[in-house]
Amino acid sequence: MSKLTDVVEFRIADGYYAIDVQIAREIVEMMKITPIPRAPDYITGVTNLRGEVTNIINLSKLIGLPESVASETQKFIVLMPEVAQGSNVGIIVDDVCSVMQVDEKDVEALGEGLSSDVTEYVKGIIKMKDDPSSNSMRLIIWIDMQRVLSQIIS
DSSP states (O other): OOOEEEEEEEEETTEEEEEEGGGEEEEEEOOOOBOOTTOOTTEEEEEEETTEEEEEEEHHHHHTOOOOOOOTTOEEEEEOGGGGTTOOEEEEESEEEEEEEEEGGGEEOOOTTSOHHHHTTEEEEEEEESSTTSOOEEEEEEEOHHHHHHHHOO
16 A cells, blocks of 8 residues: 655745645745845745744745745745754745645655755655646655755754
């Protein structure tokens, strides 16, 4: 029997990405972000989320994705504090598409010949049919968010 995993699928620029749903605390509409002087470029700033200061990370800059223009559909995916060593952290995404179950048979590992810098942040490529009646596939990059954050929070 295949193993099923729940993921949150989101969009950044023209690409589709996912993270494990158990590390996502909530999805929040975009709100005012206060920049932090001299912060690394991937830290957009902080916001007040129901009385808690939450660090906002630009995932595009952090892992080298193409940047997109700010839009009305942008959101934060606020992560569980345990993932960020007790810190409140949100990542900016262009839009949240869905929460879905992924069957391990629909996930393919990245090629062995690729740089370890790439493969260490990616759990795999999820192959999702756009429409059950067609053969077109949408590829979703499954990001290992815990590993990404462990590199910057130490």
